[in-house]
Amino acid sequence: MDYPLASPGGSMEEKTIHLQEGMILYQQGDEGRSMFQLRSGKIVLYLDHGTPKQFMLVEIKEPGTMFGEMGLLAEEPRTMTAVAMEDSDLTEIDMEHFKEFSRKHPDDMCRIITDLSRRLKTALHELTNAQEVVYGLIEEQETGQPRKDGFQQKLKRFTDLFFNYPKDVPPDVYLSNYMRNHGGML
Numbered sequence: 001m002d003y004p005l006a007s008p009g010g011s012m013e014e015k016t017i018h019l020q021e022g023m024i025l026y027q028q029g030d031e032g033r034s035m036f037q038l039r040s041g042k043i044v045l046y047l048d049h050g051t052p053k054q055f056m057l058v059e060i061k062e063p064g065t066m067f068g069e070m071g072l073l074a075e076e077p078r079t080m081t082a083v084a085m086e087d088s089d090l091t092e093i094d095m096e097h098f099k100e101f102s103r104k105h106p107d108d109m110c111r112i113i114t115d116l117s118r119r120l121k122t123a124l125h126e127l128t129n130a131q132e133v134v135y136g137l138i139e140e141q142e143t144g145q146p147r148k149d150g151f152q153q154k155l156k157r158f159t160d161l162f163f164n165y166p167k168d169v170p171p172d173v174y175l176s177n178y179m180r181n182h183g184g185m186l
Contacts, residue, residue, distance in 0.1 A: 032071020041088025
């Protein structure tokens with residue numbers, strides 16, 4: 001099914017976008033020049049939207065939720081497609097208005113910083129866990145003795161996570177969204 005693309009409206013100071021159900025806000029691969037705040041409705045983020053490999057990553061339905069910030073801050077192409085699953089209203093914040101938005105909405109900025117910090121902390125924690133799993137495997141190989149400190153359980157969770165995600169989903173996209181929605185991997 002083809003979905004129509006959204007068109008922005010509202011003033012330059014606070015650009016509001018109204019999406020009807022089924023409209024696409026942005027597509028995977030589009031340039032990431034802005035972020036969005038959901039005012040009402042529901043947005044779903046897909047990988048490979050409209051293809052046989054389509055995979056739903058995130059459902060955004062809580063008013064005030066910010067998304068697309070990585071595209072804005074990193075100035076990288078969108079890694080997902082955003083589709084309105086019901087009529088939705090959003091605020092669009094582009095780089096030109098980001099500083100002004102930051103001054104006018106410090107609580108929203110705190111939420112963005114908190115979310116990005118939590119995701120970074122979780123990623124670092126998961127790297128440490130992955131390192132422990134690798135070192136544990138090396139130790140077991142060298143000594144021939146199985147570890148008894150919960151290592152097997154950690155190894156099982158680690159392998160379940162990495163062997164159960166869809167093969168056509170880039171690992172960084174999957175892990176970023178997994179951590180955002182579940183708070184961690186191991």
